[in-house]
Amino acid sequence: MGAQVLIVGCGAIGGLFAAGLSSVARVTAFDVNAAHVSAINAHGLRISGKNPCTVRISATADPGTLKGTSFDAIIFLVKSKLTAAALAQLRPVLAQNPALVTLQNGMGNAEVLLSVPEAVVIRGVTMNSGRYVEPGCVENLMVGKTWLGPARGSVDDVQTLAGLLNAGGMETEIVSDPMSAVWSKFVFNSVMNPLGALMMGDNAARHGSREMRALEDDMAAECIAVVRALGGTFAVPPMEFVEKIRAGQIPVTTHAGSMALDIARGAPTEIDELTGYIVREGERLNIPVPACKAVYRLVKGLELAAQRRVAKPR
Numbered sequence: 120m121g122a123q124v125l126i127v128g129c130g131a132i133g134g135l136f137a138a139g140l141s142s143v144a145r146v147t148a149f150d151v152n153a154a155h156v157s158a159i160n161a162h163g164l165r166i167s168g169k170n171p172c173t174v175r176i177s178a179t180a181d182p183g184t185l186k187g188t189s190f191d192a193i194i195f196l197v198k199s200k201l202t203a204a205a206l207a208q209l210r211p212v213l214a215q216n217p218a219l220v221t222l223q224n225g226m227g228n229a230e231v232l233l234s235v236p237e238a239v240v241i242r243g244v245t246m247n248s249g250r251y252v253e254p255g256c257v258e259n260l261m262v263g264k265t266w267l268g269p270a271r272g273s274v275d276d277v278q279t280l281a282g283l284l285n286a287g288g289m290e291t292e293i294v295s296d297p298m299s300a301v302w303s304k305f306v307f308n309s310v311m312n313p314l315g316a317l318m319m320g321d322n323a324a325r326h327g328s329r330e331m332r333a334l335e336d337d338m339a340a341e342c343i344a345v346v347r348a349l350g351g352t353f354a355v356p357p358m359e360f361v362e363k364i365r366a367g368q369i370p371v372t373t374h375a376g377s378m379a380l381d382i383a384r385g386a387p388t389e390i391d392e393l394t395g396y397i398v399r400e401g402e403r404l405n406i407p408v409p410a411c412k413a414v415y416r417l418v419k420g421l422e423l424a425a426q427r428r429v430a431k432p433r
Contacts, residue, residue, distance in 0.1 A: 122283055125149060125190045125212070127205050128197035129159070129178060131249040131377065132222065134257030136194060138166045139287040141174040148178040149185065149209070156180045158255025167252060168259040170288075186211040192218040192241075192280050195232070199225040199392040206231055213238070218276060222265070224308050224377070225392025229270045239276045242297045243267035244304040247289070250380055260374045264290045266354070268297030299354040306342040306357035308376070309393040309411070310335055313418045315375030316382045322375040326364055335361060337410040342397050348404050382421060385429030390418045 122144040126137045129148035140146050141164075148164075150156055159178040166172050179185065190212060197205050202223065219232040220241040229242045246263025265284060267277050277293050284291040294300060311325065314335065318324040325331055339358050346353075356362070363369045381388045394415045401408035 121145075122191045122279065123147070123189065124280075124283070125185070125188075125193045125209075125217070127193060127195045127209070128201075129155065129164070129257075130196070130251045131257055131380075132245065132247060133194075133196035134164060134166065134251070135247050135249050135259055136196065136222075136245075136284075136289070137176055138164055138172060138174045138257075139289040140283055141176050141287070143283050143286045144191075146176040147185070147188070147190075148176055149180075149182060149205075150178060151180055152254070153180045154254040155251075158253075162255055165256040166259050167256060168249070169262055170259055182208040182211070185209070188212060189215040190217040192220055194220040195223060195228065197223070198387065199223050199228055199389050200387065202228050202231045206235070218272075218280065220267075220280065224305075224312075225389050226305065226396045227392055233271055239272035240270040241267055241272070241277055241280065242270040242301060244297075244300050246304075248374055248377075250374075250377075261372065264292065266292050266294050266297060266300040268294040268300075270297065294354075299352045302346050302351040303353045303355050303357045305393070306339060306346060306353075307360065309342050309397055310338040310358070311361070312376040312378040312388075313390060313394050313414050314338075316378040316388065316418055316421060317414070318375065318379070320375045320379035320383060322373055323371050325375065326361070326371055332365070334410060334414075338394075338414060341401065341406075341408040341411045344406055345397050345400050345404065345408065348406055349400065378418070382425045385425045387426075388418065388422050390415060390422065394418070 124144045126133045126148045129150040137146050156178040163173040163175045218239040221228040222245050232240045243266050245265040248261040250258050252258050281291045281293050314325050378388045397411045398415050
């Protein structure tokens with residue numbers, strides 16, 4: 120296991136990738152949750168749910184302890200709005216020119232990583248989903264495929280990491296241009312994540328009424344119009360998963376998305392990097408996005424209410 124990989128943000132998805140890579144690489148996790156880090160170092164990282172296991176990896180909450188370590192790849196899986204701060208903390212380990220990788224939701228993450236001169240930057244999306252349960256434990260909610268491609272660099276630069284992920288049991292496909300896959304998931308997340316939060320984490324409620332289905336369709340149409348105006352294309356129809364649920368081809372899952380989990384614990388969401396991006400770009404391009412704008416505003420209020428509830432519990 121010669122390759123060294125740093126996972127930045129070892130929560131839901133970060134934990135799944137850390138566990139998958141642990142059998143084929145030396146994995147280190149950097150996470151600001153000190154209790155989570157302590158539990159991982161003491162007892163290992165436990166994965167519950169699908170494919171349960173416990174793996175041994177190194178974890179730290181202090182970026183200073185990483186100085187002098189040569190990583191082959193640094194995978195960013197923190198919340199989108201935390202990417203720049205995390206990158207700044209990791210400046211001491213960038214001298215060895217590791218590949219910088221983002222599998223994060225929303226727009227703006229790759230641009231932050233591209234600010235590092237001459238760094239290979241790999242961008243992608245994953246259909247794996249999970250949730251942080253407690254210190255040292257992440258639940259695997261859904262096993263899915265990952266797509267990776269170069270944002271700066273070549274397809275050859277992606278081969279090593281993709282090979283490690285496949286060897287670790289995480290199905291990964293290399294694409295020459297990752298943006299079509301990114302746009303597909305981005306539209307899906309921009310529609311379904313905020314609606315999952317507004318439905319208080321009741322996933323069936325997102326699909327169970329004619330009004331909600333109409334809202335999903337309106338938001339999707341607005342998102343697709345904005346992405347196409349930006350020159351984007353789609354690797355798969357963004358709402359294909361939803362269409363299969365409606366047709367009864369796949370069951371409704373219990374997972375309503377990461378934004379619902381954020382609201383439940385009063386944490387900041389990625390609404391600004393998802394639906395908020397559509398609202399801003401729609402206004403800039405003079406494309407009407409009334410459904411997305413209304414949902415964006417509602418989630419901003421809900422986010423504040425959730426944070427106030429946690430700060431001042433009754």
